[in-house]
Amino acid sequence: MQIIEKSNNLDLDEFLSHPLYAFLASESPSGPCCSPVWFLWEDEKVWIISVKGDSFSKRVAQQPKCAISIVDWDRASGKSIHAGLRGIANVQEFDPLRAERLLNKYLGNDKSQWNARFLDFQSDPENVFVCFVPEKVVLRDQSY
Numbered sequence: 001m002q003i004i005e006k007s008n009n010l011d012l013d014e015f016l017s018h019p020l021y022a023f024l025a026s027e028s029p030s031g032p033c034c035s036p037v038w039f040l041w042e043d044e045k046v047w048i049i050s051v052k053g054d055s056f057s058k059r060v061a062q063q064p065k066c067a068i069s070i071v072d073w074d075r076a077s078g079k080s081i082h083a084g085l086r087g088i089a090n091v092q093e094f095d096p097l098r099a100e101r102l103l104n105k106y107l108g109n110d111k112s113q114w115n116a117r118f119l120d121f122q123s124d125p126e127n128v129f130v131c132f133v134p135e136k137v138v139l140r141d142q143s144y
Contacts, residue, residue: 001087001134003029007141015072015083016041019106021072024048024132026089027063028055040069040102046085046132049099053126056138060089060130068132078144087134094127 022039025032028116037110040047047069050057060066068085107114121127 001137003137003139005075005138005140006083007139010081010139012083012137012139015031015081016046016070018072020070020072022046022048022057022068024089024130025067025069026056026059027065028059033059038106039100040098040105041100042098042143044134047102048099048130048132049094049102050091050128051126052091052123052128057091057128057130060109061091064088064090066132068134080142080144082138082140082142083136084140085134086131086136089130089132089134092129092131094129096127098129099127 002011006012016039017074019038021036023034023036025034037048050060066087066089068087070083070085072079072081074080100125103118104112107118111119
């Protein structure tokens with residue numbers, strides 16, 4: 001992974017540990033698509049839960065070159081931090097423990113507070129992971 005630009009005092013691992021939305025851009029037969037996703041940054045890879053046969057995982061399987069954009073924006077403070085990643089994605093087997101770590105990031109560690117759909121789906125045999133391996137990264141502080 002090559003970091004081609006990084007603003008001072010920013011740490012990629014720390015930034016990607018926050019529960020932010022990522023937007024994964026991929027190619028489809030009808031043109032570019034952009035999907036908002038929850039993600040887990042682990043082992044210098046972006047892990048995204050998907051469903052086998054879903055258009056999202058099909059696009060990645062057919063065209064593995066993708067880009068991811070993540071923005072942490074706060075109008076009141078003027079904070080604007082952006083990570084742009086370009087790389088290759090592939091579909092991998094579902095890992096329930098990794099899925100739990102991802103969901104804890106967004107929903108908290110107390111499963112009794114989770115919406116039931118997030119508890120039920122983890123045992124679905126159709127679940128897969130999309131694994132995005134960044135080749136180039138830009139991490140920029142554009143705050144004002």
